[in-house]
Amino acid sequence: MRGLRDMNTTAEFETNTSEGAPGKAETQDKGRGWNLRSLVGGSRTCDTTGMPVCLDGQFFIRINAVLAVVFLLIGGVAAILLALTRWEAVHLLPREWFYRMLTLHGLNMLIFWILFFEVAVLYFACTTLLNARLYSRKVAWVSLGMMLTGAVMVNTVIFQGKADVLLTSYLPLLAHPAFYLGIILVAVGTLVGVFNFFATLYMARKYKTYEGSVPLVTFGATAAAIIAVVTLLHGAIVMIPTFLYSMGWIGQPDPMWYRMIWWGLGHQSQQVNVAAMVAVWYMVATLTTGAKPLNETVCRGAFVLYILFINIASAHHLLVDPGVGATWKIWNTSYAMYLAVLASMIHGFTVPASVEVAMRNKGHRKGLFGWLTAAPWRNPAFSAVVLSVVIFGFIGGITGVTLGTQQINIIAHNTLRIPGHFHATVVGGTTLAFMGLTYYVVPLLFRKDYILRSVARVQPWIFAAGITLMSFGKSFAGSMGVARRTSTIGPAEEAYGAAVHVFLGMLGIGGVLAFIGLMLFVLLTVGTLLLGKSNVGRPMACWGKPADLEGADMRSRPEHEEHKTPGTVILVGVFLLAFAVYYFANWAALADVWHVR
Amino acid sequence: MTEKKHIIQRLMDNPWVLLVLGVVIPLLSYTLWGWIELLMVPPAPLP
Numbered sequence: 001m002r003g004l005r006d007m008n009t010t011a012e013f014e015t016n017t018s019e020g021a022p023g024k025a026e027t028q029d030k031g032r033g034w035n036l037r038s039l040v041g042g043s044r045t046c047d048t049t050g051m052p053v054c055l056d057g058q059f060f061i062r063i064n065a066v067l068a069v070v071f072l073l074i075g076g077v078a079a080i081l082l083a084l085t086r087w088e089a090v091h092l093l094p095r096e097w098f099y100r101m102l103t104l105h106g107l108n109m110l111i112f113w114i115l116f117f118e119v120a121v122l123y124f125a126c127t128t129l130l131n132a133r134l135y136s137r138k139v140a141w142v143s144l145g146m147m148l149t150g151a152v153m154v155n156t157v158i159f160q161g162k163a164d165v166l167l168t169s170y171l172p173l174l175a176h177p178a179f180y181l182g183i184i185l186v187a188v189g190t191l192v193g194v195f196n197f198f199a200t201l202y203m204a205r206k207y208k209t210y211e212g213s214v215p216l217v218t219f220g221a222t223a224a225a226i227i228a229v230v231t232l233l234h235g236a237i238v239m240i241p242t243f244l245y246s247m248g249w250i251g252q253p254d255p256m257w258y259r260m261i262w263w264g265l266g267h268q269s270q271q272v273n274v275a276a277m278v279a280v281w282y283m284v285a286t287l288t289t290g291a292k293p294l295n296e297t298v299c300r301g302a303f304v305l306y307i308l309f310i311n312i313a314s315a316h317h318l319l320v321d322p323g324v325g326a327t328w329k330i331w332n333t334s335y336a337m338y339l340a341v342l343a344s345m346i347h348g349f350t351v352p353a354s355v356e357v358a359m360r361n362k363g364h365r366k367g368l369f370g371w372l373t374a375a376p377w378r379n380p381a382f383s384a385v386v387l388s389v390v391i392f393g394f395i396g397g398i399t400g401v402t403l404g405t406q407q408i409n410i411i412a413h414n415t416l417r418i419p420g421h422f423h424a425t426v427v428g429g430t431t432l433a434f435m436g437l438t439y440y441v442v443p444l445l446f447r448k449d450y451i452l453r454s455v456a457r458v459q460p461w462i463f464a465a466g467i468t469l470m471s472f473g474k475s476f477a478g479s480m481g482v483a484r485r486t487s488t489i490g491p492a493e494e495a496y497g498a499a500v501h502v503f504l505g506m507l508g509i510g511g512v513l514a515f516i517g518l519m520l521f522v523l524l525t526v527g528t529l530l531l532g533k534s535n536v537g538r539p540m541a542c543w544g545k546p547a548d549l550e551g552a553d554m555r556s557r558p559e560h561e562e563h564k565t566p567g568t569v570i571l572v573g574v575f576l577l578a579f580a581v582y583y584f585a586n587w588a589a590l591a592d593v594w595h596v597r
Numbered sequence: 598m599t600e601k602k603h604i605i606q607r608l609m610d611n612p613w614v615l616l617v618l619g620v621v622i623p624l625l626s627y628t629l630w631g632w633i634e635l636l637m638v639p640p641a642p643l644p
Contacts, residue, residue, distance in 0.1 A: 201612060213609070214610075222615070223619075226616050229616065229619070229620060234628070254635070256635055257632070268623075297605075297606070297609075300609045301605070301609070304609060307618065307619040308618055308619060309622070312622070312626045314623075314627055315627055318631075323634065323635045324631050324634045325634055328631055328634055331626070332626060
């Protein structure tokens with residue numbers, strides 16, 4: 001369990017026991033207020049990991065995490081209603097309520113659930129992992145107050161039927177001013193939380209609460225925070241004039257301009273998720289198997305590629321917009337963005353590879369995949385993260401890069417293929433990873449052991465199966481031309497043919513399964529908070545960890561084999577093959593559009 | 598005497614430089630360039 005800190009061998013806790021020059025002693029004196037190890041009353045030592053926990057940080061992590069789950073529940077209820085509507089044979093909601101629920105679903109799932117949870121992750125990464133106390137309790141309250149007020153305003157206005165404009169709220173569609181003001185409050189509140197993170201980072205560095213580089217998880221959280229700054233800047237640029245317009249104080253902003261700036265908010269907010277999700281992958285891999293990154297510098301380099309290049313991927317939402325030229329589109333969605341894709345592939349290799357190394361070092365060396373079969377599959381955090389890596393990479397990543405190609409985008413734009421893609425990244429990837437982390441957050445920070453542990457072990461599988469099925473259903477239906485953001489295929493049914501009902505049925509059944517998985521997660525988590533057995537004074541109940549086989553000491557493995565990962569290399573080969581097949585199949589589909597005779 | 602760090606390591610250890618680069622690159626490549634492209638679109642002639 002000490003692995004989270006041990007992961008970064010260059011950074012150790014400052015013990016404040018060394019006697020140095022007066023200058024250093026003075027710095028250490030001032031630093032005692034920031035160092036969790038020497039902070040009286042403001043911290044505790046985790047009974048499971050032995051790591052210091054900032055009590056202020058813990059308080060706000062708890063509140064943000066609980067609110068995140070509440071918004072997940074709201075978004076989830078909207079999701080099942082939508083799935084049962086797009087399942088043409090059921091077609092539950094009338095058109096008006098379909099758009100209302102779609103707006104509610106988008107904002108609660110893509111914005112509120114994710115941002116509240118990310119603020120919790122940021123507070124954890126800058127306090128416990130850096131041995132520092134949270135910069136400011138007041139700032140954390142301001143952040144929380146603004147975010148919560150904004151989210152409640154937005155949801156209230158949506159339920160009142162005054163904001164049926166979807167998540168994108170493209171002009172000239174116009175919602176009630178409270179809708180835009182609510183989003184501004186959430187965005188600024190998150191920015192305030194991000195400021196608290198950076199300020200804690202600054203104080204921890206200034207007063208040397210840690211030595212060397214920050215741990216990799218904190219580095220990943222820093223990448224997420226930097227991307228969040230860009231995202232929220234775009235949010236301010238687009239939402240403030242739109243709010244003023246909704247009040248009747250200025251003229252209508254240009255719709256093309258609105259689309260471009262809005263996607264600087266809308267897509268980049270999902271890149272915050274990606275960076276945070278990858279940080280969670282590393283964290284859970286360490287917690288569950290004791291894995292350490294194969295190469296810290298390479299992993300950090302991949303995060304730097306995210307920071308520099310992932311945000312410009314927003315351009316692929318404008319690939320069919322006439323206002324921006326081909327050079328702008330191709331540069332932003334291809335050449336530069338591929339550096340960010342490279343980063344994802346690096347993480348997609350290093351996370352399973354680090355698990356393979358850890359498992360082989362424990363003695364599980366039978367064949368190519370003996371390490372994988374012996375992995376702690378009964379641990380829901382581990383299975384959630386493995387499924388997250390697979391769904392994010394094989395479905396979300398491959399489809400994302402393909403659909404983001406300008407030429408191919410023309411046959412997929414505004415079809416169900418697009419939500420088929422991003423449900424695999426944001427839900428199958430990010431949400432599932434966050435669910436996995438929650439199986440440690442609740443026992444470690446709320447200090448309650450999970451109830452119904454056998455149900456928890458299957459929950460990630462049910463959720464993953466549902467999301468995968470739904471994503472396939474959407475993608476195949478979209479390949480037949482079914483449009484997104486419509487409640488029915490209606491009069492176009494004959495043009496699609498009967499097979500479309502099979503895929504829309506897959507969408508619906510997948511949605512039901514995913515909803516069951518989500519409800520199990522919410523019930524398990526809320527149930528544990530209310531009824532779970534306290535683990536204060538003892539380590540959390542173990543989810544199950546891989547056994548150390550006899551004679552499995554690192555030294556028993558030949559030195560030249562210490563970092564060999566043949567199983568992961570095979571898996572990466574399968575991934576690249578799937579990528580190539582899907583990519584070229586799409587070019588073939590594009591070629592079919594023009595009949596050259 | 599402390600060992601001199603590689604420039605890439607120094608970059609990775611400096612969140613403030615990363616913050617500036619992370620904000621400036623997308624603002625130039627996506628936002629500013631795109632905004633200029635939109636400003637250069639001629640008004641559509643009304644029928």
